[in-house]
Amino acid sequence: MGEVSLITALRTVVAREITLAMRRRTDVFTTLFFFIIAVTLFPLGVGPDIEVLRTIAPGVIWVAALLASMLALSRLFSSDFQDGTLEQLLLAPHPLSLLVLGKVFAHWLLTGVPLVVLSPLLGMQLGLDAQAIGLLMGTLLLGTPILSLIGAVGAALTLGVRGGGVLISLLVLPLYVPVLIFGAGAVDAQAKAVEFGAWLYLLGAFLVMTIVFAPFAAAAALRISVE
Amino acid sequence: MLQIRDLECRRGDACLFSGMNFELQDGQLLHVKGSNGSGKTSLLRIICGLFLPAAGTVSWQGLDIRENRDEFNRALCYIGHLNGLKDDLTAVENLSIHARLTGTPATRDQIESALERVGLMHRAYLATKVLSQGQKRRVALARLLLGGARLWVLDEPFTALDVKAVSQLQGVMRDHLAKGGSVLLTTHQDVEISSSSHRDINLDTWAKSA
Numbered sequence: 282m283g284e285v286s287l288i289t290a291l292r293t294v295v296a297r298e299i300t301l302a303m304r305r306r307t308d309v310f311t312t313l314f315f316f317i318i319a320v321t322l323f324p325l326g327v328g329p330d331i332e333v334l335r336t337i338a339p340g341v342i343w344v345a346a347l348l349a350s351m352l353a354l355s356r357l358f359s360s361d362f363q364d365g366t367l368e369q370l371l372l373a374p375h376p377l378s379l380l381v382l383g384k385v386f387a388h389w390l391l392t393g394v395p396l397v398v399l400s401p402l403l404g405m406q407l408g409l410d411a412q413a414i415g416l417l418m419g420t421l422l423l424g425t426p427i428l429s430l431i432g433a434v435g436a437a438l439t440l441g442v443r444g445g446g447v448l449i450s451l452l453v454l455p456l457y458v459p460v461l462i463f464g465a466g467a468v469d470a471q472a473k474a475v476e477f478g479a480w481l482y483l484l485g486a487f488l489v490m491t492i493v494f495a496p497f498a499a500a501a502a503l504r505i506s507v508e
Numbered sequence: 509m510l511q512i513r514d515l516e517c518r519r520g521d522a523c524l525f526s527g528m529n530f531e532l533q534d535g536q537l538l539h540v541k542g543s544n545g546s547g548k549t550s551l552l553r554i555i556c557g558l559f560l561p562a563a564g565t566v567s568w569q570g571l572d573i574r575e576n577r578d579e580f581n582r583a584l585c586y587i588g589h590l591n592g593l594k595d596d597l598t599a600v601e602n603l604s605i606h607a608r609l610t611g612t613p614a615t616r617d618q619i620e621s622a623l624e625r626v627g628l629m630h631r632a633y634l635a636t637k638v639l640s641q642g643q644k645r646r647v648a649l650a651r652l653l654l655g656g657a658r659l660w661v662l663d664e665p666f667t668a669l670d671v672k673a674v675s676q677l678q679g680v681m682r683d684h685l686a687k688g689g690s691v692l693l694t695t696h697q698d699v700e701i702s703s704s705s706h707r708d709i710n711l712d713t714w715a716k717s718a
Binding site: 289365368369370371372 | 556557559578579584586589591596605608609610611613635
């Protein structure tokens with residue numbers, strides 16, 4: 282019975298987040314449009330030289346993805362905190378870390394996956410070839426869940442703190458650095474015809490590590506923040 | 509049975525109460541009284557495990573709640589100052605999510621009859637953001653009727669309720685006590701429940717004299 286109800290609870294958390302996002306679509310679209318606009322600004326600033334754009338493309342798209350996924354972070358727990366549903370989540374008879382994992386998964390579906398889906402378009406805009414675009418999508422697919430997981434810890438820690446939005450950026454952005462290096466590095470390596478497998482392995486290892494540890498950290502931080 | 513042993517609560521540097529001991533037996537209602545700022549909400553949050561006491565233990569059926577959180581949470585229904593409702597969801601959706609999260613899934617009929625009992629059936633399929641304060645409170649209280657929580661911890665449950673709803677809620681509590689459940693509540697109103705099972709405690713008794 283315990284396991285069945287745990288799975289029901291996890292599914293409920295994910296379904297709830299998605300229903301809420303569908304009722305309030307603007308939140309999802311802001312992230313997405315920010316991503317598109319941020320990447321689009323670069324050709325305007327740097328100039329239309331396709332060689333230059335192709336060189337900076339992986340980095341630009343990755344940095345824009347980092348910033349876009351951070352935009353949505355402050356909402357991850359704060360609305361639940363304000364209306365009291367977070368308390369109820371804490372009092373559910375299930376391990377909080379797993380419920381947090383459910384929330385983060387839903388958050389990734391709503392903010393990470395759209396970035397992955399949209400990235401080929403932006404890649405083409407910056408002159409990447411098909412292979413590079415495929416690899417870019419792969420790195421984003423591995424990397425965006427990490428962003429959501431690390432971000433959840435930051436969001437939980439800054440919950441209820443005044444000026445939490447800015448604080449999250451200061452707290453979380455340095456932790457995003459390895460993801461950025463591995464992600465953009467892989468695409469860069471492929472462009473230089475160097476072996477890029479190692480970058481992907483590192484990204485994968487980082488993902489596994491954050492899946493294991495981040496929910497515990499976020500759950501502990503939530504318990505402290507709610508006090 | 510809920511047991512409180514040597515409980516001490518601090519908020520910042522201020523000690524709100526210390527050396528608190530009491531028990532809440534099955535079928536009993538405990539009305540926590542005290543002046544504003546005497547720590548009523550803090551006490552309730554400590555008992556739910558949401559707030560860490562400076563000292564002392566809370567145990568349920570003889571086991572410390574911090575070590576048996578899942579077990580205790582299964583037996584607990586807490587309604588705090590915040591209603592714990594999602595504004596964008598309907599009353600039925602809110603209750604159904606809550607029921608599934610607490611491991612006691614409820615059918616649509618059960619949810620509708622709970623809403624019927626709190627007199628909100630005609631608003632069951634509206635987003636809760638369009639409901640009035642009192643109606644939202646009723647949706648929150650309908651949670652008590654779903655699932656089999658034995659211990660109800662209610663922080664000012666009568667806020668924003670009209671006279672009729674107050675007496676309805678007292679009826680619901682009376683039924684719960686008759687079935688062997690227990691209720692711990694704070695309120696500034698008078699609670700009229702059968703006298704045998706009704707006890708008062710006043711937090712000012714344990715207030716640390718400066």
